[in-house]
Amino acid sequence: MKSMNWKTVLLLSVSFGICALAQTKSETPKKRDDLNKPLVIASQGSFFVGGDSKSLTAAPGPGGPGGGDITINQMYVQYQIPQDGDRHVPVVMVHGCCLSSKTWETTPDGRMGWSEYFVRKGRSVYLADQSSRARSGFDASILNSVRGGAVPPNQLPNVLMASHQTAWSVFRFGASFGKPFADEQFPIEAMEEFYKQMIPDLNSTLPNPNPTLKNMAALAVKVKGAVLMGHSESGFFPEQAALIDPSGVKGIISIEMPCPTMTAAQMSTLAKIPTVIMFGDHLSDVQGGPANWSANFDGCGRFVDQLKAAGGDAVMMHLPKLGIKGNSHMLMQDRNNLDLADLLIKWIDEHVEKASKKR
Amino acid sequence: MKSMNWKTVLLLSVSFGICALAQTKSETPKKRDDLNKPLVIASQGSFFVGGDSKSLTAAPGPGGPGGGDITINQMYVQYQIPQDGDRHVPVVMVHGCCLSSKTWETTPDGRMGWSEYFVRKGRSVYLADQSSRARSGFDASILNSVRGGAVPPNQLPNVLMASHQTAWSVFRFGASFGKPFADEQFPIEAMEEFYKQMIPDLNSTLPNPNPTLKNMAALAVKVKGAVLMGHSESGFFPEQAALIDPSGVKGIISIEMPCPTMTAAQMSTLAKIPTVIMFGDHLSDVQGGPANWSANFDGCGRFVDQLKAAGGDAVMMHLPKLGIKGNSHMLMQDRNNLDLADLLIKWIDEHVEKASKKR
Numbered sequence: 001m002k003s004m005n006w007k008t009v010l011l012l013s014v015s016f017g018i019c020a021l022a023q024t025k026s027e028t029p030k031k032r033d034d035l036n037k038p039l040v041i042a043s044q045g046s047f048f049v050g051g052d053s054k055s056l057t058a059a060p061g062p063g064g065p066g067g068g069d070i071t072i073n074q075m076y077v078q079y080q081i082p083q084d085g086d087r088h089v090p091v092v093m094v095h096g097c098c099l100s101s102k103t104w105e106t107t108p109d110g111r112m113g114w115s116e117y118f119v120r121k122g123r124s125v126y127l128a129d130q131s132s133r134a135r136s137g138f139d140a141s142i143l144n145s146v147r148g149g150a151v152p153p154n155q156l157p158n159v160l161m162a163s164h165q166t167a168w169s170v171f172r173f174g175a176s177f178g179k180p181f182a183d184e185q186f187p188i189e190a191m192e193e194f195y196k197q198m199i200p201d202l203n204s205t206l207p208n209p210n211p212t213l214k215n216m217a218a219l220a221v222k223v224k225g226a227v228l229m230g231h232s233e234s235g236f237f238p239e240q241a242a243l244i245d246p247s248g249v250k251g252i253i254s255i256e257m258p259c260p261t262m263t264a265a266q267m268s269t270l271a272k273i274p275t276v277i278m279f280g281d282h283l284s285d286v287q288g289g290p291a292n293w294s295a296n297f298d299g300c301g302r303f304v305d306q307l308k309a310a311g312g313d314a315v316m317m318h319l320p321k322l323g324i325k326g327n328s329h330m331l332m333q334d335r336n337n338l339d340l341a342d343l344l345i346k347w348i349d350e351h352v353e354k355a356s357k358k359r
Numbered sequence: 360m361k362s363m364n365w366k367t368v369l370l371l372s373v374s375f376g377i378c379a380l381a382q383t384k385s386e387t388p389k390k391r392d393d394l395n396k397p398l399v400i401a402s403q404g405s406f407f408v409g410g411d412s413k414s415l416t417a418a419p420g421p422g423g424p425g426g427g428d429i430t431i432n433q434m435y436v437q438y439q440i441p442q443d444g445d446r447h448v449p450v451v452m453v454h455g456c457c458l459s460s461k462t463w464e465t466t467p468d469g470r471m472g473w474s475e476y477f478v479r480k481g482r483s484v485y486l487a488d489q490s491s492r493a494r495s496g497f498d499a500s501i502l503n504s505v506r507g508g509a510v511p512p513n514q515l516p517n518v519l520m521a522s523h524q525t526a527w528s529v530f531r532f533g534a535s536f537g538k539p540f541a542d543e544q545f546p547i548e549a550m551e552e553f554y555k556q557m558i559p560d561l562n563s564t565l566p567n568p569n570p571t572l573k574n575m576a577a578l579a580v581k582v583k584g585a586v587l588m589g590h591s592e593s594g595f596f597p598e599q600a601a602l603i604d605p606s607g608v609k610g611i612i613s614i615e616m617p618c619p620t621m622t623a624a625q626m627s628t629l630a631k632i633p634t635v636i637m638f639g640d641h642l643s644d645v646q647g648g649p650a651n652w653s654a655n656f657d658g659c660g661r662f663v664d665q666l667k668a669a670g671g672d673a674v675m676m677h678l679p680k681l682g683i684k685g686n687s688h689m690l691m692q693d694r695n696n697l698d699l700a701d702l703l704i705k706w707i708d709e710h711v712e713k714a715s716k717k718r
Contacts, residue, residue: 038442041398044475045465048555056522068522074555076461083397100494102435106404116403135459135493137558140518146505147515156506159499163415163427196407196433199496 096232108190160201169289183326220248271312280327455591467549519560528648542685544693579607630671639686
């Protein structure tokens with residue numbers, strides 16, 4: 001399945017004023033021919049960053065917690081390094097709420113995801129499962145304590161579960177459940193496969209600050225500098241990681257999230273790091289639901305302005321403004337996902353890599 | 360870090376009766392030179408097998424469950440297909456208790472794991488996170504129901520958490536906590552990294568029979584025939600999957616598990632599938648703990664005998680009997696892990712692939 005070439009669409013839109021053409025899935029076989037070539041990997045593997053030991057108290061009775069030490073707060077990282085991978089800055093991708101690193105892999109309808117595409121474009125890619133999610137595990141000791149009666153039920157963590165209905169609202173597949181937008185870029189026909197990506201979010205079991213933040217900062221140092229990418233729940237994690245330790249953070253890609261208010265001191269730190277923020281389409285077209293994308297967009301617009309005012313290199317990529325229409329919140333899985341990846345790779349080249357050579 | 364060549368060791372052991380040489384980490388540079396070459400992948404990606412929809416009832420009050428539908432019981436699968444991957448039968452690897460597919464990747468001390476090694480040996484490899492574990496997610500609705508007071512705490516699932524102390528006992532790193540066996544093959548110096556692999560096991564949230572079993576059978580069919588490999592908790596899953604649907608199961612690799620008693624009808628089905636069972640060392644040398652490896656080994660010995668009596672091709676690989684000493688329960692991460700992989704690849708070639716050509 002080929003996706004549209006956004007440049008072509010932009011050109012057509014400008015030339016003829018026919019924005020509806022953005023919905024057309026025009027073929028660009030030449031551009032993507034190389035995706036079917038064998039992928040050559042210099043090295044790949046997985047490891048953990050961070051992690052703390054916790055001693056459990058043994059308690060009597062069936063269902064009570066056993067004793068011993070467990071490890072919690074660790075962050076699982078899976079990586080692939082292409083040949084000549086040291087020619088580009090590595091990219092760390094961190095998924096959002098109720099999802100795992102599956103976010104960046106094969107799309108629900110079976111197309112290539114951003115993780116492999118970035119590798120094919122010569123980037124070393126590190127996929128991190130947030131601490132307390134997926135292969136990073138979580139601290140389950142409270143469950144057995146409540147089960148054994150040692151702790152009252154209201155001490156249980158609030159586990160976030162994204163229902164199918166919530167997904168349609170938060171991920172902006174359509175204005176109401178089951179009814180996609182006319183120009184929806186998400187592969188709606190593969191929705192059942194997407195639902196399988198949504199897994200319980202146990203971030204409420206984590207200490208404050210969230211250990212994923214320091215783990216991301218440590219990962220950036222470990223790989224000798226990286227662009228940190230976050231999405232949605234983790235969209236502002238790159239900034240928060242940089243506020244803990246900016247030394248490894250060479251660039252920040254933040255995708256569709258709320259942007260909290262920063263102090264002048266925080267803004268001064270963040271303004272030293274090239275930052276791009278990406279938002280998709282239909283931000284005001286979904287009524288109700290837990291996310292207010294329009295307000296988030298406005299808040300992040302102010303954040304970009306403040307970064308610039310502090311001397312920073314900050315870009316807001318609002319896709320509809322570039323003539324790219326119909327993108328959902330899961331834009332890394334949308335039909336035009338590789339066109340969006342190209343935008344980000346170009347941004348890295350120009351704002352992170354060329355800029356660092358000038359400095 | 361190079362590991363011993365088991366054939367050399369076996370030869371030496373037989374020739375000179377010097378079994379202690381099995382502990383020597385002799386260099387075999389020629390044999391493993393190719394591990395540093397770039398890895399060429401024809402295709403890679405991830406997808407899900409199985410999964411069921413579940414409707415949640417909305418309940419009032421803070422912490423009560425929200426409404427809507429969620430997907431549960433799905434199994435996340437990550438794969439790599441080498442060039443000319445269709446020359447060999449694909450291999451499906453499924454991890455054990457309190458672990459994820461990380462089991463098969465980079466070892467705690469940073470050496471190559473079985474997943475990449477099998478790919479480098481021309482095999483398509485599919486890593487499955489068990490349903491209810493890691494990227495497969497789990498049904499967390501009971502947690503929020505208990506938290507909201509709709510369900511009593513004793514209905515919470517018993518979450519298995521492997522403590523560091525349990526790991527030393529069950530995984531046979533030494534006779535007691537912190538004291539490795541003199542000939543221990545597990546990379547003890549990287550124990551902190553191994554502890555991070557251990558994550559909560561929520562299999563008690565699953566319906567009976569465990570959906571992972573039918574998902575494994577379906578995966579074998581989907582890839583047009585596969586060798587199914589299980590370990591420990593999942594060690595007998597390949598057999599159980601084959602009893603649900605044997606049509607895709609071309610071979611079974613079962614590593615260190617209990618072998619339950621089968622009926623004659625079940626044995627008749629299983630005897631049609633080439634089977635190898637692998638057990639490591641020190642089976643009787645760890646006192647106490649939840650696992651009785653000596654009894655498990657004896658039970659699986661009887662299972663192998665019954666398979667043979669039913670006309671099956673069944674092999675028990677008890678590593679110490681082959682002169683290979685000091686292997687832990689996590690033998691796919693032991694220092695000699697690639698030598699053990701070679702044993703299994705040779706078994707696949709001779710018992711699954713050559714045998715199927717004869718039939």
